[in-house]
Amino acid sequence: MAKHNRPLKYTDLETEAALQVNRRQFLSRLSLGLGGVALSSLLPGCNPAESVPTVSGNTGLGGILDTTHIAPRAKRVIYLFQSGGPAQIDLFDYKPKLAEMFGAELPGSVRMGQRLTGMTAYQSSLPVAPSFFSFKQYGQSGAWLSELMPHTAKIADELCFVRSMYTEAINHDPAITFFQTGSQQPGRPSMGSWLSYGLGSDNENLPTFCVLLSRGLIRPQPIYSRLWGNGFLASMHQGVQFRAGKDPVLFINNPDGVEAPDRRRALDRLAELNDIRAKEFGDPEVYSRISQYEMAYRMQTSVPEAMDISGEPEEVYDLYGPDSRRPGTFAANCLLARRLAERNVKFIQLYHMGWDQHVDLPHDLRLQAKDTDQASAALVMDLKRRGLLEDTLVVWGGEFGRTVYSQGRLTNDNYGRDHHPRCFTIWMAGGGVKPGTVYGETDDFSYNIVKDPVHVHDFQATMMHLLGVDHEKLTFKHQGRRYRLTDVHGKVVKDLLA
Incomplete structure (x- = not known):
């Protein structure tokens, strides 16, 4: 390389790059x-x-789709993912006949030789464990809810319960990965990344896909950052984790001694160098990096403003519960989710860990439900009174359900439940779903689905449909194959649509 007695300018760098072959x-x-x-x-x-043919208006900033495939009913998603597998039989799926079968062996005609986890496959018997909790019907829909969900019960007519969800995955990691990415194998883009890729952003100053984590009090299963990863999509589509504390997003603040004008000049110069690199090698990921640097710069002001809940009135804290004042709790994250929705963030993902009650379920599930019940209901009510629920899809649910039989010893006041992928319950609200609906039905043991099954891919297809996206048409070619969130499966469950 030639030596220079003066600093290289932008044009000099281009010339040097062009000459080196x-x-x-x-x-x-x-x-x-x-x-x-x-x-x-x-x-x-x-x-x-x-x-592909599209209708409706522009999808946002940076989306691959100029317009949506169909008219969207929702503009954004708040996904309250309950990691660990909430016990549907103790929360939403009332089975009164089980009281007569306490301790009896689960009939072989019900199990039908289906796979068990290694935690109960060794048991000599599978004793039926009726729910320890009482149930009542609520709202005009007559939805059955457990005593553990008193706040959710108050909004029953806003909710669409799906009691017939099912999945193939029987262990946590592949089951969560399946829900979030459409594949049990890690490495695929998450739901939020697919929507960022397809629809882009409605706010240039905040990430399209934001992630908030919280944990229950009892033995939480870990959550991995790849669950909100971009997979083979450009890195600009990955989820951005927001944390409790003075630095909600890591590494966006200026280092000590660096002022804003200095950072601006450094980013401008770096963009020039990256532009040369992109032209030289034709790698679109270089432009993703430039975009991420610019987003980080804008987030220096937008993130602190969005995360500052000090100006919320007292009645809002009362609505979400006392934990809403404690950063990092599920209640505080629900409040932050509403603030992000107000700022038109496209996909807001909350993970709440701790729904894995293999033992001591009557005690531990009570604590876990208390962590989430009030804040989940408050979020729906808060969105509705602000006029946001109509175009915000709220989803509540985990990766699978729990077994009707007890894992380990069964007593009158204690039992545990193993993983159960054959049937479980989620609920949705707003964003074009039919309120006051109970969809699907399970057998008398909450073990098998007997009416209107909904697979994970069906749920994903329906969610994308509500956002105006045809799940079969939003694809990305990778290693010679066209991929999509729902793989080669999934159908829109039209009975769930308003």
């Missing part, structure tokens, strides 16, 4: 004809599978 670069450029064809399948607007 080694063997590797020569061969790389020689293949640009074929490489350009391959690259065209990755770049926005160049993928034939993405050139």
Whole structure:
């Protein structure tokens, strides 16, 4: 490289880059004809599978779709993911006949040889464990809810309960990964990333996909950052985790001694260098990096403002409960989710850990439900009174359910429940779903579905439909195959739509 007695300018750097041609670069450029064809399948607007008929208005900033495939009913999603597997039989799926079968062996005609986890496969018997908790019907829908959900019971007519969810995954990690990415194998883009890729952002100063974590008091299962990863999509589509404390998002604040004008000049210069790099190698990920740097700069002011709940009135804290004053709790995160929804964040993902009651369920489930019941209901009520529920889809649910039989010893006041993928319950509200609805039905043991099954991919397809996206048409070509969130499965459950 030539030596210079003066600092290199932008044009000098371009010249230097253009003049340096080694063997590797020569061969790389020689293949640009074929490489350009391959690259065209990755770049926005160049993928034939993405050139599909659309309707409605523009989808937002940076989305691959100029317009949505169908008229959207929801603009954003708040997903309250209850990690660990809430026991549907103790919360939503009332089975009164089980009281007569306390301690009896689960009939073989019910189990039908279905797979068990390693935690109960060794048991010599599978004793039926009726719920320890009382149930009542609520609202015009007549939805049955446990005594553990008194606040959720008050909004029963706002909710759409799906009691017939099912999945193939029987252990936590693959089951959670399946719900979040459409595959039990890690490495695929998450739901929020797919929507960021397809629909873009409605707020240029906040991430399209935001993530908040909280944990219950009892033995929480871990949550991994790959659950909100971008997979093979551009890195600008990954979820951004917001944390409790003075630095909600890591590494966006200026280091000590660096002022805002200095950071601005540094980013401008870095963008020039990255632009040269992108032109030289044709890697679209370089532009994703430039975009992320710029977003981080804008977030220096937008994130503290969005995360500052000190100005919320007292009645809001009363609505969400006393924990809403404690950063990092589920209640505080629900309040923050409402604030992010007000700022048009597209996908807001809350993970609440601790729903894994293999033992001591009557005690532990009571604590876990108390952590989440009031704040979940408050979020729905708060969105509705602010006029946001109509175009905000709220989802509450975990990765699978729990067994009707007891794991380990069964007594009159104590039992545990193992993982159960064959049937479980979620609820949804707002965003175009039918309120006051109870959909699907399970057998007398809450073990098998007997009416209107809804698979994980069906749920994902329905969620995307509500946002105006045809799940079969939003695809990305990777390693020679076109991928989508629902893989090659899924159908929209139209009976859930308002």
